[in-house]
Amino acid sequence: MGGSLYQRIEKECEEHISSALRSLVGQSPDLVVFLSLVEKCWQDLCDQMLMIRGIALYLDRTYVKQTPNVRSLWDMGLQLFRKHLSMAPEVEHKTVTGLLRMIEGERLGEAVDRTVLNHLLKMFTALGIYSESFEKPFLECTSEFYAAEGMKYMQQSDVPDYLKHVEMRLHEEHERCVLYLDALTRKPLIATAEKQLLERHIPAILDKGFVMLMDGRRIEDLQRMYSLFSRVNALESLRQAISSYIRRTGQVIVMDEEKDKDMVPSLLEFKASLDSIWEESFSKNEAFGNTIKDSFEHLINLRQNRPAELIAKFLDEKLRSGNKGTSEEELEGTLDKALVLFRFIQGKDVFEAFYKKDLAKRLLLGKSASIDAEKSMITKLKTECGSQFTNKLEGMFKDIELSKEINESFKQSSQARTKLPSGIEMSVHVLTTGYWPTYPPMDVRLPHELNVYQDIFKEFYLSKYSGRRLMWQNSLGHCVLKADFPKGKKELAVSLFQTVVLMLFNDAQKLSFQDIKDSTGIEDKELRRTLQSLACGKVRVLQKLPKGRDVEDNDSFIFNDGFTAPLYRIKVNAIQMKETVEENTSTTERVFQDRQYQVDAAIVRIMKTRKVLSHTLLITELFQQLKFPIKPADLKKRIESLIDREYLERDKNNPQIYNYLA
Amino acid sequence: MMRRSASKKAGQPNSTNSINFSPSDLFRTASSRASSKEMERIDNLFHSYANRSLGMIDPEGIETLCSDMEVDHTDVRILMLAWKMKAEKQGYFTLEEWRRGMKALRADTVSKLRKALPELEKEVKRPSKFEDFYSYSFCYCLTEEKQKSIDIESICQLLDLVLGSHFRAQVDYFIEYLKIQSDYKVINMDQWMGFFRFCNEISFPDFSNYNPDLAWPLILDNFVEWMQSKQT
Numbered sequence: 001m002g003g004s005l006y007q008r009i010e011k012e013c014e015e016h017i018s019s020a021l022r023s024l025v026g027q028s029p030d031l032v033v034f035l036s037l038v039e040k041c042w043q044d045l046c047d048q049m050l051m052i053r054g055i056a057l058y059l060d061r062t063y064v065k066q067t068p069n070v071r072s073l074w075d076m077g078l079q080l081f082r083k084h085l086s087m088a089p090e091v092e093h094k095t096v097t098g099l100l101r102m103i104e105g106e107r108l109g110e111a112v113d114r115t116v117l118n119h120l121l122k123m124f125t126a127l128g129i130y131s132e133s134f135e136k137p138f139l140e141c142t143s144e145f146y147a148a149e150g151m152k153y154m155q156q157s158d159v160p161d162y163l164k165h166v167e168m169r170l171h172e173e174h175e176r177c178v179l180y181l182d183a184l185t186r187k188p189l190i191a192t193a194e195k196q197l198l199e200r201h202i203p204a205i206l207d208k209g210f211v212m213l214m215d216g217r218r219i220e221d222l223q224r225m226y227s228l229f230s231r232v233n234a235l236e237s238l239r240q241a242i243s244s245y246i247r248r249t250g251q252v253i254v255m256d257e258e259k260d261k262d263m264v265p266s267l268l269e270f271k272a273s274l275d276s277i278w279e280e281s282f283s284k285n286e287a288f289g290n291t292i293k294d295s296f297e298h299l300i301n302l303r304q305n306r307p308a309e310l311i312a313k314f315l316d317e318k319l320r321s322g323n324k325g326t327s328e329e330e331l332e333g334t335l336d337k338a339l340v341l342f343r344f345i346q347g348k349d350v351f352e353a354f355y356k357k358d359l360a361k362r363l364l365l366g367k368s369a370s371i372d373a374e375k376s377m378i379t380k381l382k383t384e385c386g387s388q389f390t391n392k393l394e395g396m397f398k399d400i401e402l403s404k405e406i407n408e409s410f411k412q413s414s415q416a417r418t419k420l421p422s423g424i425e426m427s428v429h430v431l432t433t434g435y436w437p438t439y440p441p442m443d444v445r446l447p448h449e450l451n452v453y454q455d456i457f458k459e460f461y462l463s464k465y466s467g468r469r470l471m472w473q474n475s476l477g478h479c480v481l482k483a484d485f486p487k488g489k490k491e492l493a494v495s496l497f498q499t500v501v502l503m504l505f506n507d508a509q510k511l512s513f514q515d516i517k518d519s520t521g522i523e524d525k526e527l528r529r530t531l532q533s534l535a536c537g538k539v540r541v542l543q544k545l546p547k548g549r550d551v552e553d554n555d556s557f558i559f560n561d562g563f564t565a566p567l568y569r570i571k572v573n574a575i576q577m578k579e580t581v582e583e584n585t586s587t588t589e590r591v592f593q594d595r596q597y598q599v600d601a602a603i604v605r606i607m608k609t610r611k612v613l614s615h616t617l618l619i620t621e622l623f624q625q626l627k628f629p630i631k632p633a634d635l636k637k638r639i640e641s642l643i644d645r646e647y648l649e650r651d652k653n654n655p656q657i658y659n660y661l662a
Numbered sequence: 663m664m665r666r667s668a669s670k671k672a673g674q675p676n677s678t679n680s681i682n683f684s685p686s687d688l689f690r691t692a693s694s695r696a697s698s699k700e701m702e703r704i705d706n707l708f709h710s711y712a713n714r715s716l717g718m719i720d721p722e723g724i725e726t727l728c729s730d731m732e733v734d735h736t737d738v739r740i741l742m743l744a745w746k747m748k749a750e751k752q753g754y755f756t757l758e759e760w761r762r763g764m765k766a767l768r769a770d771t772v773s774k775l776r777k778a779l780p781e782l783e784k785e786v787k788r789p790s791k792f793e794d795f796y797s798y799s800f801c802y803c804l805t806e807e808k809q810k811s812i813d814i815e816s817i818c819q820l821l822d823l824v825l826g827s828h829f830r831a832q833v834d835y836f837i838e839y840l841k842i843q844s845d846y847k848v849i850n851m852d853q854w855m856g857f858f859r860f861c862n863e864i865s866f867p868d869f870s871n872y873n874p875d876l877a878w879p880l881i882l883d884n885f886v887e888w889m890q891s892k893q894t
Contacts, residue, residue: 614877616876
């Protein structure tokens with residue numbers, strides 16, 4: 001009974017479904033209308049089958065369940081529908097085409113009936129023909145659509161707009177999946193869109209827009225680029241673009257000799273901008289962070305030595321007094337930033353040499369803005385490079401502090417109270433040789449009073465620290481003189497050389513160049529510079545006859561009795577304090593000399609322990625030990641020099657091997 | 663064989679004073695007489711060229727010897743002669759050195775010496791001897807006390823003389839390079855020997871097996887670089 005009822009229902013259903021589908025053949029050429037007819041047909045079927053199932057519920061629950069190979073009534077309906085749909089391929093084809101058109105229409109901005117889409121796609125799923133009949137052609141269509149769109153848009157719009165568009169498209173496709181596509185379609189669909197819109201255009205996008213975005217610090221656009229690129233595994237290309245961008249931009253900053261003055265500030269600014277882009281746009285990607293570091297290290301070492309020197313100079317400017325208006329914190333921040341650049345420098349010894357020279361000037365001339373800041377900088381350098389690096393620098397501070405105490409106790413001493421000439425006050429810095437930069441000794445014949453003073457101090461000092469040797473560094477001395485000009489009393493802050501020259505005019509109105517030279521004993525070039533500063537500079541306490549910028553052999557000098565100045569205390573800028581080109585090159589040369597010694601010492605050290613070592617291994621060990629950039633050729637030179645000086649010999653039987661000669 | 667050992671013994675101071683005459687002694691005395699005759703002639707020849715006050719053959723004496731042999735005094739064979747004598751000081755032969763050389767060459771007259779020269783040349787060209795000769799020629803040119811290197815000008819002449827016939831092309835280019843470069847004013851023993859190894863080991867002129875990372879003296883790195891930049 002159940003079987004025959006089931007068969008009769010099936011037969012009825014089949015007839016009905018078959019005619020319903022057949023009636024769709026040749027229907028409306030308008031796809032939208034056609035789709036709604038199909039939807040209606042499907043909807044009716046669903047309603048009808050539900051109804052039949054409701055009526056024949058008992059059949060469905062007993063006969064169908066107990067008999068193998070019999071479908072439930074609902075499934076039977078679906079199966080019949082699928083069968084007759086496949087017998088009317090035109091209907092299926094038209095439906096699919098219609099759906100694809102609709103979606104394309106929606107992509108192009110048309111409003112479409114999403115409910116129809118939703119229902120029909122559910123129908124495909126229910127019939128089990130979704131992926132074969134719909135999804136495949138749909139993905140193909142999508143691919144074609146975005147391939148064409150990608151090409152067109154890449155040409156038409158600039159990169160930021162393009163990226164925005166891509167982002168929007170991906171979002172839309174995502175929505176589409178939520179609204180009417182099957183959930184499983186999402187992955188391949190998004191992948192297809194990404195591939196056509198992004199992956200294919202990665203090089204072009206970078207080429208066309210990356211530099212512009214970086215130059216313009218377009219944080220948001222770069223962030224978009226980063227997140228889009230990360231979707232298609234293109235971060236490596238982006239990373240490479242960053243690397244070459246930094247190198248190219250940095251090279252311009254570093255290699256332009258005319259802009260040396262701005263190099264450090266420009267680099268700092270560049271670094272800061274990169275850092276903020278890295279944080280905000282590139283989500284602090286670790287590989288990117290390393291790339292930024294590597295590229296920076298590369299570019300800052302493009303030029304040997306000069307960047308190291310300029311960083312030292314930059315710090316000098318910041319640590320020197322006269323930088324009013326910057327707070328402690330701001331200064332601290334600047335130091336930290338400069339330290340970041342310092343970290344990239346390969347020739348740290350060059351930095352040290354220049355830093356030390358400037359620090360010496362700041363300490364000796366009392367020019368330091370803040371001893372706290374100075375010390376904090378030393379601590380930073382110590383953390384960065386170890387105490388060996390800052391040993392001497394710290395020694396300099398100690399010298400200054402100790403000198404203060406020595407001066408105090410000198411003032412209290414009996415020698416000072418009984419023997420000192422009146423009217424002079426002196427303060428002495430006792431500097432340990434080796435801590436400080438080397439200063440070339442410069443002779444000068446001091447006025448009697450000063451000589452006496454020096455001798456008494458010397459006596460005092462040596463009585464306290466016997467066995468030491470005191471040498472006066474005349475070029476570093478500076479004095480404050482009281483000057484009685486007819487138009488007013490002044491105090492002059494001058495160098496020791498200037499002092500010695502000026503004091504001659506206590507006893508004379510007019511002196512020739514030769515007179516001054518003979519009485520002071522100052523070296524010719526230095527004396528000319530000194531006289532120039534006194535008679536040709538801004539503050540003219542002497543007058544030169546005849547007038548002119550340069551000091552000639554036959555010039556003579558007179559006391560300028562018409563001298564006036566608005567201020568009471570006047571600094572007469574000494575030309576010696578400005579950095580001369582020679583001074584600069586000699587600092588660099590000293591660094592190089594020092595490196596040679598270090599290489600020699602390292603070679604001897606290694607060979608002393610190894611006794612016998614091949615050339616290749618020796619070079620490898622040297623590169624490990626030496627902390628500054630050096631070329632293999634330079635190492636060879638030192639090895640050969642040591643062979644020459646018989647510290648080493650080339651092995652008689654194997655020229656690739658060196659023997660240590662004790 | 664016998665003769666040799668006999669003459670060796672004859673060199674010992676006591677043997678001439680021996681009073682025990684056995685047949686072999688007789689023979690020994692005879693041969694030692696012959697060798698002392700030879701020695702006498704060698705010494706006489708020495709004295710005919712020696713500077714009396716110095717007790718050595720001096721540059722002037724060497725020039726006379728050369729003209730007697732009809733060989734130019736700058737001829738490489740004279741350097742070979744000095745090598746054979748193990749002469750220590752350039753331009754001078756001591757009696758000891760002279761004896762050493764002449765005996766080894768079996769020459770006690772100028773004409774014998776002259777005839778011995780081609781053999782000497784052959785000997786020097788043997789690879790086992792040549793390296794010794796090459797290094798000797800450098801030391802021979804160190805004329806001053808504690809001198810360890812030789813100026814470029816002299817080195818070029820010496821190279822041409824000693825190595826020119828073996829490695830013509832290498833020597834010519836190297837000399838050209840030495841003359842235009844400005845890094846080196848002198849050449850030391852290490853560089854001198856280095857160039858010899860270079861000629862023997864390195865494919866020329868493509869330098870295909872040259873590797874500057876090895877311990878070649880820097881001057882050769884520079885030379886190769888110069889050659890390569892010339893070639894391209």
